[in-house]
Every structure is written in C-alpha cells, then in structure tokens.
Amino acid sequence: MDRIPILRMGNxxxxxxxxxxxxxxxxxLEADLVQMVKKTNAKGVLIDISAVSIVDSFMGRIxxxxxxxxxxxxxxxxxxxxxxAVAITLIELGLPLKGVHTALDVEKGMLLLKSMIDExxxxxxxxxxxxxxxx
Amino acid sequence: MLSLSKETIKVLKxxxxxxxRNRVKEVAVKIKMGLVxxxxxxxxxxxxxxxxxxxxxxGNCIVEIVSSGRNNGVRLTFIDKGPGIPDIALAMxxxxxxxxxxxxxxxxxxxxxxxxDIKSKVGEGTTVTIIKWANG
Numbered sequence: 001m002d003r004i005p006i007l008r009m010g011n012x013x014x015x016x017x018x019x020x021x022x023x024x025x026x027x028x029l030e031a032d033l034v035q036m037v038k039k040t041n042a043k044g045v046l047i048d049i050s051a052v053s054i055v056d057s058f059m060g061r062i063x064x065x066x067x068x069x070x071x072x073x074x075x076x077x078x079x080x081x082x083x084x085a086v087a088i089t090l091i092e093l094g095l096p097l098k099g100v101h102t103a104l105d106v107e108k109g110m111l112l113l114k115s116m117i118d119e120x121x122x123x124x125x126x127x128x129x130x131x132x133x134x135x
Numbered sequence: 136m137l138s139l140s141k142e143t144i145k146v147l148k149x150x151x152x153x154x155x156r157n158r159v160k161e162v163a164v165k166i167k168m169g170l171v172x173x174x175x176x177x178x179x180x181x182x183x184x185x186x187x188x189x190x191x192x193x194g195n196c197i198v199e200i201v202s203s204g205r206n207n208g209v210r211l212t213f214i215d216k217g218p219g220i221p222d223i224a225l226a227m228x229x230x231x232x233x234x235x236x237x238x239x240x241x242x243x244x245x246x247x248x249x250x251x252d253i254k255s256k257v258g259e260g261t262t263v264t265i266i267k268w269a270n271g
C-alpha cells in the first residue's frame with residue numbers, strides 16, 4: 001500500500017505531501033503521524049502541502065484532525081505552502097480550518113513551530129532540552 | 136446548450152477518484168479555465184464522487200465540454216443507483232449529514248460551481264449535474 005513518508009528532524013516531524021491524496025492514503029497518514037508523535041516525542045509537526053492541488057472537505061477534516069490529535073499529545077502542527085486556489089476553495093466550501101496553524105513556506109513554518117514550542121517550555125522541559133542539546 | 140465532447144467514466148473505488156480528477160483537470164485546461172476555477176471544479180467533483188462512493192457504492196460520471204453562446208464550460212453528471220435522498224432540501228443544508236462527515240459536501244459543492252442540479256428518487260438513485268464556466 002502507498003504511504004507518505006514522515007521524516008524526523010530534531011524535535012519535529014516533517015511531512016511533505018507530493019502526491020494527490022485519496023481517502024485511505026490520508027487516513028493512513030493520520031494514523032502514522034499520530035503514532036510517530038508518540039514514538040519520537042515530537043514537539044512539532046510540519047505538513048507541507050505545496051504540491052497538493054486539491055483539498056476537499058474530507059482532506060480538510062483530516063488536516064484538522066491531525067492538528068487536534070497532535071495537540072492532545074503535546075505537539076503543535078503547522079501546515080505550510082497552501083496554494084492560493086486551495087485557500088479560496090476551502091473557504092468557499094465552508095471549511096476555515098480553525099485551530100490549524102499555517103505559514104507560507106517551510107522556513108516560516110519552522111520558525112513558527114520553534115517560537116510556539118519555546119513559549120510552551122516550562123522548567124521541567126528545559127532540563128530535557130538541555131540534555132538534548134548536550135547530545 | 137451545445138455538448139462538444141462527452142465521455143463516461145466508471146467510479147467504483149477510491150483510486151478512480153484520482154483518475155477522474157485528472158481527467159476533469161485535462162478537460163478544464165483544454166477550454167482554458169483559470170487555475171482557481173479549475174480548483175473549484177475539481178474540488179466539487181471530488182466531493183460528489185465521495186458521496187457517490189460512500190452512499191451508493193459508486194456509479195458513473197459523464198464528463199462533457201459544453202458551449203452556450205460565447206461561453207465554454209465543463210459539465211459533470213454523476214449518476215448512481217444508490218438509496219436516493221429522501222429530503223433534498225435537508226441534504227442541501229450546511230452541517231447536515233447522515234454519515235459521519237461534516238455535512239459540507241452538497242451545499243459546499245453548490246457554492247463552488249455555477250450551476251447545480253440534483254434529482255433523487257428513494258430506492259432508485261441520485262443524479263447530480265454541475266456546470267462550471269471557463270470564466271464563470
């Protein structure tokens with residue numbers, strides 16, 4: 001079965017969707033991604049949809065789901081690279097993707113993730129991060 | 136309204152959706168439809184295909200290039216032999232769904248296209264026709 005690769009980059013997970021999604025592929029991605037968040041202790045998920053030309057209500061819902069699921073696993077999600085035509089279509093369709101953070105490109109998305117995670121860091125997490133840097 | 140080309144595509148499984156989306160895209164590019172309208176049309180098609188697969192186990196889609204006056208457009212007709220929709224007015228309401236979806240499919244689709252027509256008979260099936268004009 002087809003699968004969308006999930007890359008690990010430090011504290012973050014990186015997903016670049018390069019193919020046209022059909023329902024099962026999107027559902028598999030959702031399940032894989034949530035598993036990976038737990039397994040890798042990821043603090044952030046970055047989803048690049050710059051190559052996706054169509055986001056319909058189902059796909060939109062999956063993106064929203066991934067963001068909410070990651071959130072309750074203590075991880076932030078940022079969707080980057082949405083094409084303008086996709087944004088127009090999503091709003092007209094009635095799917096404003098509330099609760100999903102977005103950025104224009106991968107670079108800005110990474111900065112946003114970093115800033116969100118810095119805000120969330122409390123003392124306990126600081127120790128952990130120091131350890132991570134020492135490695 | 137003149138029909139300039141016509142083909143029928145069977146949709147029976149999820150992967151057929153990708154195939155049909157590509158075909159619709161080709162047709163839309165052929166009549167020089169702008170990118171935003173293409174995206175609207177393909178998204179609308181995607182919504183209706185999903186309905187057809189979920190509620191009626193698939194059906195047929197007729198892809199046509201139509202012409203009316205100086206306007207060219209793409210007409211898509213989705214025909215299934217599913218259970219039918221008992222109350223179309225209710226199905227067209229935002230946020231209503233008998234399944235587990237968001238209930239955006241039909242009303243959302245209507246907002247994305249220029250012309251939208253739905254006919255349904257309980258026990259016989261549903262036919263949805265949409266038209267998107269190249270510059271509409």
